[in-house]
Amino acid sequence: xxxxxxxxxxxxxxxxxxxxxxxxxxxxxxxxxxxxxxxxxxxxxxxxxxxxxxxxxxxxxxxxxxxxxxxxxxxxxxxxxxxxxxxxxxxxxxxxxxxxxxxxxxxxxxxxxxxxxxxxxxxxxxxxxxxxxxxxxxxxxxxxxxxxxxxxxxxxxxxxxxxxxxxxxxxxxxxxxxxxxxxxxxxxxxxxxxxxxxxxxxxxxxxxxxxxxxxxxxxxxxxxxxxxxxxxxxxxxxxxxxxxxxxxxxxxxxxxxxxx
Amino acid sequence: xxxxxxxxxxxxxxxxxxxxxxxxxxxxxxxxxxxxxxxxxxxxxxxxxxxxxxxxxxxxxxxxxxxxxxxxxxxxxxxxxxxxxxxxxxxxxxxxxxxxxxxxxxxxxxxxxxxxxxxxxxxxxxxxxxxxxxxxxxxxxxxxxxxxxxxxxxxxxxxxxxxxxxxxxxxxxxxxxxxxxxxxxxxxxxxxxxxxxxxxxxxxxxxxxxxxxxxxxxxxxxxxxxxxxxxxxxxxxxxxxxxxxxxxxxxxxxxxxxxx
DNA sequence: CGCGATTTTGAGAGCCGTCAAGATACGTGG
DNA sequence: CCACGTATCTTGACGGCTCTCAAAATCGCG
Numbered sequence: 001x002x003x004x005x006x007x008x009x010x011x012x013x014x015x016x017x018x019x020x021x022x023x024x025x026x027x028x029x030x031x032x033x034x035x036x037x038x039x040x041x042x043x044x045x046x047x048x049x050x051x052x053x054x055x056x057x058x059x060x061x062x063x064x065x066x067x068x069x070x071x072x073x074x075x076x077x078x079x080x081x082x083x084x085x086x087x088x089x090x091x092x093x094x095x096x097x098x099x100x101x102x103x104x105x106x107x108x109x110x111x112x113x114x115x116x117x118x119x120x121x122x123x124x125x126x127x128x129x130x131x132x133x134x135x136x137x138x139x140x141x142x143x144x145x146x147x148x149x150x151x152x153x154x155x156x157x158x159x160x161x162x163x164x165x166x167x168x169x170x171x172x173x174x175x176x177x178x179x180x181x182x183x184x185x186x187x188x189x190x191x192x193x194x195x196x197x198x199x200x201x202x203x204x205x206x207x208x209x210x211x212x213x214x215x216x217x218x219x220x221x222x223x224x225x226x227x228x229x230x231x232x233x234x235x236x237x238x239x240x241x242x243x244x245x246x247x248x249x250x251x252x253x254x255x256x257x258x259x260x
Numbered sequence: 261x262x263x264x265x266x267x268x269x270x271x272x273x274x275x276x277x278x279x280x281x282x283x284x285x286x287x288x289x290x291x292x293x294x295x296x297x298x299x300x301x302x303x304x305x306x307x308x309x310x311x312x313x314x315x316x317x318x319x320x321x322x323x324x325x326x327x328x329x330x331x332x333x334x335x336x337x338x339x340x341x342x343x344x345x346x347x348x349x350x351x352x353x354x355x356x357x358x359x360x361x362x363x364x365x366x367x368x369x370x371x372x373x374x375x376x377x378x379x380x381x382x383x384x385x386x387x388x389x390x391x392x393x394x395x396x397x398x399x400x401x402x403x404x405x406x407x408x409x410x411x412x413x414x415x416x417x418x419x420x421x422x423x424x425x426x427x428x429x430x431x432x433x434x435x436x437x438x439x440x441x442x443x444x445x446x447x448x449x450x451x452x453x454x455x456x457x458x459x460x461x462x463x464x465x466x467x468x469x470x471x472x473x474x475x476x477x478x479x480x481x482x483x484x485x486x487x488x489x490x491x492x493x494x495x496x497x498x499x500x501x502x503x504x505x506x507x508x509x510x511x512x513x514x515x516x517x518x519x520x
Numbered sequence: 521c522g523c524g525a526t527t528t529t530g531a532g533a534g535c536c537g538t539c540a541a542g543a544t545a546c547g548t549g550g
Numbered sequence: 551c552c553a554c555g556t557a558t559c560t561t562g563a564c565g566g567c568t569c570t571c572a573a574a575a576t577c578g579c580g
Contacts, residue, residue: 208424
C-alpha cells in the first residue's frame with residue numbers, strides 16, 4: 001500500500017490518495033442513508049478533497065473564523081456550541097456520522113458557533129468555495145444540502161423545546177433517548193450498549209442545567225431502572241418508559257436520509 | 261381595477277390576479293434584501309401562486325400536517341412553536357417580512373412545529389411540489405433557499421443559548437433587542453417606536469420562563485431606563501446598554517440577505 | 521356597561537444553582 | 551509497581567431564583 005500515512009489534523013492531498021474513496025464510503029453501507037446514483041457519486045468524489053483525523057477535545061471549527069473547509073462526519077462524535085463572554089457554554093447539538101459541518105459558515109460568512117470533537121473522528125473534507133458548483137451541476141445534491149440544513153433545524157427545534165419547557169428529569173431522559181435513537185439508526189449500538197463519549201458537564205451544558213444538578217438528576221433517572229450509564233456506556237433497558245419520562249411522544253424522524 | 265377581492269385565508273387564483281406581482285414586491289424596496297436578476301424575478305413570478313391574508317391568532321401551519329403550500333412573509337408577524345403533550349409551549353422563533361415558512365415540511369415530510377400569526381399578515385403562496393423546480397432551473401435561488409435555512413438555524417442557535425444559559429433579565433433584554441434589531445433592518449421602526457404585537461405570555465413561552473416571572477423581570481428591565489414597552493409599542497432608549505444587559509456582544513447579522 | 525384577555529402584585533414553596541469537600545478514575549513520571 | 555496530579559463523578563448544605571397559586575387592576579371590545 002503506497003497510500004500516504006496521515007498525521008493528525010493534516011489533510012490528505014489529491015483524490016488519488018484518499019484513504020476512503022466515496023465508492024467505498026462506510027456510510028453507504030448503512031441503510032439509514034439514501035442511495036447515490038452513479039452520477040451523484042461521481043460528482044461527490046470530485047468534490048471531496050481528502051480526509052482529516054481529529055482527536056477528542058480538538059477544535060474542528062472556531063467561532064468568528066471562516067474556515068475554507070466543510071466536512072462530513074465519517075466516524076466519531078462531535079458537538080456544536082456557543083459561549084457567552086463570561087464563559088457560560090451552551091451545547092447546541094451533537095454531530096454523528098453522516099452529519100454535515102460548517103454549512104452556516106459557507107452560506108453566511110463567519111461562523112457564530114464552534115465545533116469540537118468528542119471522540120476520535122474521521123472527517124471528509126470539502127472546499128467551501130466548491131459548494132456553489134453543487135448547485136450548478138447537481139441539483140439533487142443541492143437539494144440534499146438543503147435537506148440537511150432543514151433537518152438540523154428540526155433537531156434544534158426539539159432541543160429548544162427541551163431546554164425551554166422540560167423539567168430536569170425530562171431533559172436528561174430526553175437527551176439520552178435522543179442520542180441513543182440517533183446512534184441506533186447508524187448501527188452504533190452493540191450488544192453491550194452504546195459508547196457515549198460525553199462527560200456530565202457536556203450533558204449539563206446541553207440541557208441548560210448545572211453540573212451538580214445534572215448529576216443528581218441522572219441518579220434519579222437511573223433509579224427508575226429504564227436506563228443506565230456507567231463508564232461511558234449507555235444502556236437502555238426500557239425505551240418506552242424512557243420516552244415517556246422524556247415526554248417524547250413526537251413524530252419519528254424519517255428513516256432514510258441523504259448525506260454528502 | 262378588476263383584481264379579485266380576496267377573503268381572509270383564501271388564495272387568489274391565477275398569476276394574472278396577483279395583488280402584488282413580484283416586480284412590485286414591497287420587500288424589494290428594502291435595502292436589507294439582495295437584488296434579483298431579471299431572470300430570477302421571472303422565475304419567482306412563475307413560482308408564486310397567489311397571496312393569502314391572515315388574521316392575528318390564525319394558524320398558518322399545524323404540527324403533524326403536511327401543507328401543500330410554502331409561504332414567504334410579505335407583511336406582518338408570526339411565530340413558530342412546539343408544544344408538549346400537557347400543553348407547555350415553546351416558541352422557537354419569530355417570522356418577519358422576507359422570512360420563508362414551511363421549508364422543513366417540504367424537505368422532510370410532515371411538520372413537527374406549528375406557525376401562528378401575531379398580526380394581520382400578507383403571505384406569498386408557493387406550491388410545495390414546485391420547490392424541486394427551483395433546484396433544476398435556477399441554482400442561484402436554490403442556493404438562497406439553503407441560505408435561508410442556514411440563517412434560520414443561526415437564529416435558533418442564538419435562542420438556544422439564550423434559553424439555556426442566560427439569566428431571566430438577560431433573556432428578556434436579549435429578545436427585545438433581537439426583535440428590535442430584526443425589525444429595524446426591515447424599516448419597521450418608526451419615530452414612535454416599534455409596534456410589537458406580542459403579549460407577555462408570548463415572551464414567557466419564548467424564553468422558557470413563567471408568565472409571572474417574565475412580568476416581574478420586565479419591570480426590572482424597564483427600571484434600568486434603556487427600554488420601554490407599553491401598549492404594544494417598544495422603544496429602545498439605550499441600545500448599547502440593552503445589548504450589554506443581554507450579554508449580546510455577538511457578530512452582527514449580514515446586512516443584505518436573499519428572499520424568495 | 522360587562523365580559524374576557526392581559527397585566528400586575530403579593531405570598532409561599534420548591535426546584536435548581538452555588539459552594540465545598542470527598543471519592544473515584546486515569547494518565548504520567550519516578 | 552507505586553506516587554501523584556488532573557479530570558470526573560458524587561454527595562451534602564444552603565441560598566435564591568423562578569414557579570405556582572391567588573387576586574386585583576387594567577385594557578380591549580361589543
